[in-house]
Amino acid sequence: MKRSDLLTGELEDLYRARYRHFLRVATAIVGDETSGHDAVQDGFAQALREQGSFRGDGPLEAWVWRTIVNAALAARRRELARRASPEAIDAADSNGHATDDSGVRAWVAALPERQRLTVYLRYYADLDYRSISEVLGIEVGTVSATLSSAHQALRRSLEEVKQ
Amino acid sequence: MTDVEQLIISELERMSPLPDATRANWADVLQRAGVARRQVRLSRRPILAFAGALVVCLAIAVPAFGLSQDVVSWFSAPAAPGPAQEGFHSLDVGAPAGMAPGVSGTARSVMDTAVAGKDVHLWVAPTKSGGFCLYLETYGGGCDRDRSLTVSPGLAAHTMSGPWVVFGDVLPAKADHLQVTFANGESVSVPLTFVSDPINAGFFVYQVPSSDLAASDWPATFAAVGSDGTTLATATLSGLASVPAPLADSK
DSSP states (O other), X not given: OOHHHHHHHHHHHHHHHHHHHXXXXXXXXXXXXXXXXHHHHHHHHHHHHTGGGOOSSXXXXXXXXXXXXXXXXXXXXXXXXXXXXXXXXXTBOTTSOBTTOOHHHHHHHTSOHXXXXXXXIIIISOOXXXXXXXXXXXXXXXXXXXXXXXXXXXXXXXXXXXX | OOXXXXXXXXXXHHHSOOOOSTTOOHHHHHHHHTOTTTXXXXXXXXXXXXXXOOOOBOSOXXXXXXXXXXXXXXXXXXXXXXXXXXXXXXXXXTOOTTTOOOBOSOOEEEEEEEETTEEEEEEEEEBTTSOEEEEETTXXXXXXXXXXXXXXXXXXXXXXXXXXXXXXXXXXXXXXXEEEEETTSOEEEEEOEEETTTTOEEEEEEEOSOSSOOGGGOEEEEEEEETTSOEEEEEEOOOGGGOOSOOOOOO
């Protein structure tokens, strides 16, 4: 059996086992479940097409997560461009998410992109720090620092609400 | 864990719970990747095509019933791994009205085998209505929720260049083996692995010798045959020309 066949099987197994988590993160990034699903499908399709570029020096799942996150970010950018009308801009916050959320989710949505992605990957995908570092292409220590910064920002938001 | 971390987790969970897998559709992924014509999984099973190999050895075999087949004691068979359990139990989520298989209880590994050098397991889970679902690791599966299919073969392939595998089950308790007859008239005898109550069915996995599966190599007829040579039940698989497009595997 060719290596590509083996990888295809592993990709399918991963898709079936973790689809819901991929969908959850992609939906959080893009803003709606339909677009999130498209991002997951496009991300896995890209992983299938480009599986020859997977060098195997890290977990397959982390490599796939990277394609999914990139697909979701690209989808969000396309959506922002499509909605680039004054009304749409007024209805969205600086991160491109509609401002109908309140509480923690809105606060997370307002975080800088790296912090936001780290939070999503940690709490929505349940990835450990090493996997997150491989997905985002940053050091493990940076993941820890980024998550800590996100916690601080969220704590400030929480305290502001309490006051 | 910090107070903020706890708050993040609880709030995110409350506002964005883990979505269901209704939309999951691997066939769509293949199509988007432009490889749908090479990556084919086929199944004649009616309820799902959720996730085949030379036959087999099994984990726990006990002599029983005076039959020549292998018999697996259901409650002694090892439990399937977590993701497989989740896969079975997610089949009900988002299933069309009346189509949910109603998987009930623990999925168990009833056969271990190898296809093209790769170990695969055949997992089975009972349904509430007395039937069962099966899943051949990597290749696919399906359900006979109500035990309505006396002989139920499925055909799957990893790629169009093979390996092609037929797998499935037979219900007649007196079946001794499965006779697979190909379109060119040749046939082969495939052993059965019977699983005890509450499954009460014989399972088979067979790797089709031809990797390109030309029309003459098509496994056309499947017969459950008794030890005296009596044909107990049969089923057929349509030829390639009439096989529908790969099934979407959304539940």
